[in-house]
Amino acid sequence: MDAFNTTANDVLTIERSVPHTVLPEQDTPGGSIFLSSIDNAALTIISTVYAFDRSDANVKLGVQFVEASADCRIENLGSIQIIDPDLAGKLVYRDPTENMLEDGPLLTVQVTKFKCGGFTLGMAIHHCMVDGVGAINFMNSWAELARGKSLFLIPYHDRTILKSRVPPQIRGPYDDFVRVSDVSDITASFEREQIVYKSFHFDADKLETLKKMITTGGQEMSSCSNFVALAALVWRARSMALKMKPHQLSKLLIAFDFRLKLRTSVPEGYFGNALLAPSCLCTAGELIDQPISSATGKINKAIERVTEDYVRSSIDFFDTYHYDPYSVSSLLISSWLRLDYSCIDFGWGGPRQLGTGNPLLNLCLFMRDESKNKKGTVVALGLPLSAMNTFEELVRI
Incomplete structure (x- = not known):
């Protein structure tokens, strides 16, 4: 039975860049996307942290992006499956406007490089967009594109398939x-x-x-x-x-x-x-x-x-x-x-490892x-x- 690794939080010092937005190569289609009642019930931000071993490659990321460096080895973090909120605040960039659904970013990314060459990928994603299965599919697709592959799974964005019936048919x-x-x-x-x-x-x-x-x-x-x-x-x-x-x-x-x-x-x-x-x-x-x-x-x-x-x-x-x-x-x-x-x-x-911070x-x-x-x-x-x-x-x- 493990409590938080508070020692890691106490000694971890992060130097973080100013956030900047990386725009897509092509214009984003206009209009709006319908949110189902299930999407609208998930109005919260989910923080996740992915920990990777040593890499000699440069990571090219999109959306609102922050680069950071840590003054220790990634092993010093211990288990990150459930992260102390203060430590999560160092590894995941949270935008001040994130709770304003119409103005805040739906996704932010922070890459934190450690002295050993390993790094963490910290993400804050709005739950109204996606659930856990969709989030993993998104990460897999992102990784495929980073490796120069074509998308194996094409995302399906039409949420009207989960609209309520007219008239409603509530059984219970x-x-x-x-x-x-x-x-x-x-x-x-x-x-x-x-x-x-x-x-x-x-x-x-x-x-x-x-x-x-x-x-x-x-x-x-x-x-x-x-x-x-x-x-x-x-x-x-x-x-x-x-x-x-x-x-x-x-x-x-x-x-x-x-x-x-x-x-x-x-x-x-x-x-x-x-x-x-x-x-x-x-x-x-x-x-x-x-x-x-x-x-x-x-x-x-x-x-x-x-x-x-x-x-x-x-x-x-x-x-x-x-x-x-x-x-x-x-x-x-x-x-x-x-x-x-x-x-x-x-x-x-x-x-x-994969962990969550909030x-x-x-x-x-x-x-x-x-x-x-x-x-x-x-x-x-x-x-x-x-x-x-x-x-x-x-x-x-």
């Missing part, structure tokens, strides 16, 4: 649309305490132990996936660590890529957000008092609920009611386990654990200090 009700009030003073604990971000490593042995805990002892489940088992563990532990009152509604949302559910209408290369968040809802008392297999059962049912009809109905609902499903009393789990960044090759091999307070990330050549999962999230100490004990296996 779904737990996804239930508003969760904070009756446990959770918001105040986030405001008055230091927020601590930590990552927890679950190797194959720990995952197998967890699944045996869930599926044995006369409990309800005969089998479950690694993802479902970890999601249940994190959901229960977070609810307990935040001292939710028994009657507090505890909501788990699962970021779900529905491209394959709409295979006939969402083409390969779709550049936009194709994510929904099917949810599980129960009281904290029910979640904590019942065996963990009860939580895994709820999660499985939520995932199984995602059909084409569910996707279309949800889009109709969001377009009609402009509903924001997120709050600090809810937990959103986003899995990066299937995001293959290893092929992002600008000419000297793929990145050694996780939301209600967000938990699942990422691949590539330490010690063991297959496993890294769980990363932020909590108030007192809650994090409790959470760390609860997820110890």
Whole structure:
């Protein structure tokens, strides 16, 4: 279990150039691009950092671009899967106008060169443009062009394919649309305490132990996936660590890529957000008092609920009611386990690590654990200090 490498942040000194904009070779087409209700629900900036080993090549980058140099070796950064916000501020350029959607840049890039010859590629991209799958496709395409290749995957920009139906056809009700009030003073604990971000490593042995805990002892489940088992563990532990009152509604949302559910209408290369968040809802008392297999059962049912009809109905609902499903009393789990960044090759091999620098307070990330050549999962999230100490004990296996 790893906390932030605060030492790296303390000693890292960055010299950063003045930002300048590199214009495209050809004029950008005029007009506007329709944003779906799903795009409009993702009005936030996502910071990512790609760490590359030594390169003797010069990188040619576009959009708003910053060059920087660091006074240490890239190894001094340690793990960058989840980065201290102060350290992320050194490796990712954030434009002061970024929160002004009509005026701020949709993408900024910073290349930071280290003494060893390695470098990081820090990006701040507006989530309304793209989700994780689209972002990886963009990076792969950029790398292909940098190597002089033709684009393997042509981006598809017509987002009207995810317009709501006329008239809307909302089927439900779904737990996804239930508003969760904070009756446990959770918001105040986030405001008055230091927020601590930590990552927890679950190797194959720990995952197998967890699944045996869930599926044995006369409990309800005969089998479950690694993802479902970890999601249940994190959901229960977070609810307990935040001292939710028994009657507090505890909501788990699962970021779900529905491209394959709409295979006939969402083409390969779709550049936009194709994510929904099917949810599980129960009281904290029910979640904590019942065996963990009860939580895994709820999660499985939520995932199984995602059909084409569910996707279309949800889009109709969001377009009609402009509903924001997120709050600090809810937990959103986003899995990066299937995001293959290893092929992002600008000419000297793929990145050694991928990390994020601005996780939301209600967000938990699942990422691949590539330490010690063991297959496993890294769980990363932020909590108030007192809650994090409790959470760390609860997820110890």
